[in-house]
Amino acid sequence: MSLRVLTGIKPTGVPHLGNYVGAIRPAVVASTLPGAESFFFLADYHALISTQDPVRVQRSTLEIAASWIACGLDPDQVAFYRQSDIPETTELTWLLTCVAGKGLLNRAHAYKAAVDRNRAEGMDEDAGVTAGLYMYPVLMAADILLFNAHRVPVGRDQVQHIEMARDFAQRFNHLYGEHFTLPEAAIEEQVATLPGLDGRKMSKSYDNVIPLFAPREELRRLVFSILTDSRLPGEPKDTEGSALFQLYQAFASAGETEAMRRAFADGIAWSEAKTQLFERIDAELAPLRERYQALVADPAGIERVLRRGGERLRDAHARPFLARLREAVGLRDLSLAPGRDAQAGDVEAKPALPVFKQYREADGRFHFKLVDGDRLLLQGDGFESPRDAGRVVAMLRSGAAAPRVDAAGRVWLDDAAVGVLGEGVDDDALLRALDRFAEDAA
Numbered sequence: 045m046s047l048r049v050l051t052g053i054k055p056t057g058v059p060h061l062g063n064y065v066g067a068i069r070p071a072v073v074a075s076t077l078p079g080a081e082s083f084f085f086l087a088d089y090h091a092l093i094s095t096q097d098p099v100r101v102q103r104s105t106l107e108i109a110a111s112w113i114a115c116g117l118d119p120d121q122v123a124f125y126r127q128s129d130i131p132e133t134t135e136l137t138w139l140l141t142c143v144a145g146k147g148l149l150n151r152a153h154a155y156k157a158a159v160d161r162n163r164a165e166g167m168d169e170d171a172g173v174t175a176g177l178y179m180y181p182v183l184m185a186a187d188i189l190l191f192n193a194h195r196v197p198v199g200r201d202q203v204q205h206i207e208m209a210r211d212f213a214q215r216f217n218h219l220y221g222e223h224f225t226l227p228e229a230a231i232e233e234q235v236a237t238l239p240g241l242d243g244r245k246m247s248k249s250y251d252n253v254i255p256l257f258a259p260r261e262e263l264r265r266l267v268f269s270i271l272t273d274s275r276l277p278g279e280p281k282d283t284e285g286s287a288l289f290q291l292y293q294a295f296a297s298a299g300e301t302e303a304m305r306r307a308f309a310d311g312i313a314w315s316e317a318k319t320q321l322f323e324r325i326d327a328e329l330a331p332l333r334e335r336y337q338a339l340v341a342d343p344a345g346i347e348r349v350l351r352r353g354g355e356r357l358r359d360a361h362a363r364p365f366l367a368r369l370r371e372a373v374g375l376r377d378l379s380l381a382p383g384r385d386a387q388a389g390d391v392e393a394k395p396a397l398p399v400f401k402q403y404r405e406a407d408g409r410f411h412f413k414l415v416d417g418d419r420l421l422l423q424g425d426g427f428e429s430p431r432d433a434g435r436v437v438a439m440l441r442s443g444a445a446a447p448r449v450d451a452a453g454r455v456w457l458d459d460a461a462v463g464v465l466g467e468g469v470d471d472d473a474l475l476r477a478l479d480r481f482a483e484d485a486a
């Protein structure tokens with residue numbers, strides 16, 4: 045199975061250059077690389093938590109969908125869909141809600157911040173806090189777990205949500221068998237933060253943004269309003285700390301950036317530097333702007349694209365997966381109830397599968413074990429990263445690589461030792477347990 049990378053996009057207004065450079069452009073590039081399956085969706089259920097203006101939800105969904113397509117996201121190459129077109133998301137949210145620790149949700153940053161604000165103002169703790177805000181992390185976990193995504197690229201502020209998703213998945217797996225992949229946050233450390241017009245980070249809350257699809261003349265005006273110092277033409281200028289230079293760098297090749305660095309040292313006039321910056325940005329954005337205008341002018345076209353993306357995923361993944369999960373938790377066809385005389389064609393209730401558990405030890409390493417009921421079948425070694433441990437678990441589960449057991453009870457995959465048999469377990473018992481995963485999948 046290839047690596048599944050999943051990203052949720054909250055539909056809130058038209059993006060600005062900072063969103064483009066920091067998030068959209070790198071994600072679109074990554075989605076074209078081989079070896080990964082990309083899922084992008086518009087998190088419109090999530091939008092309802094922060095806005096109760098229906099027209100705004102609709103408009104933002106259109107604009108954000110059009111923005112991503114205009115920036116090169118290819119809906120035929122990636123899964124591109126609208127969260128609310130996959131109602132299995134909400135059904136899974138409920139299944140996860142019933143294993144989610146309330147105490148864990150109490151500690152979610154967004155909820156805690158709201159409570160802290162209320163306390164500071166001497167109000168009731170939960171004043172104005174909806175259960176939607178409180179449940180935000182569970183809905184987000186459902187987005188991720190529904191497609192068994194391996195990796196979720198997010199900013200630092202979202203890491204806690206991914207850890208919660210892992211927690212819910214683990215609890216569910218523990219209770220009902222291995223259904224969910226434990227997702228990992230891919231934190232975008234080196235993502236460029238772009239300076240805004242005033243030199244601070246470009247952000248709507250600072251009112252210093254350049255809208256991504258600003259018409260050419262507005263773009264020119266905004267670029268010319270970028271804050272610079274008062275050095276005159278001919279005076280050498282600092283690239284360090286120059287918003288203008290950083291913006292240029294985000295759009296220029298290495299060679300062009302070097303030339304601009306020299307021009308700064310040689311005392312280029314600010315107006316000339318701004319002209320060059322403006323032309324450089326416009327060269328990249330003009331075709332995107334044109335595509336964007338065409339796309340928003342055809343909402344029915346965007347609607348079709350999103351529906352098609354959603355339907356494909358429902359058929360291929362969401363519906364069958366939810367059917368399996370319903371069965372696992374006991375939302376079952378009563379005519380197949382255990383205890384009734386089995387008839388031809390009836391499905392027998394299967395005994396619970398052995399379970400792989402992954403966890404982190406005090407030594408900081410990532411371990412796994414395979415247990416069948418109370419019995420420890422295999423104690424895995426510690427690995428550097430959860431991904432390494434996950435890979436071994438996936439190999440063992442898939443039956444793709446047959447493990448070998450040596451005389452000392454160590455378990456090997458190819459030529460790597462991965463763990464040791466549990467007390468009193470022989471290699472036969474281990475292999476039989478692993479076979480059950482393959483039978484279950486068949």
Ligand code: TRP
Nearest residue numbers: 051052053054087090184187196
């Ligand atoms: N919470 C994310 C944000 O604010 C958006 C989001 C919703 C998301 N569901 C997700 C991101 C699932 C990644 C995976 O940006």
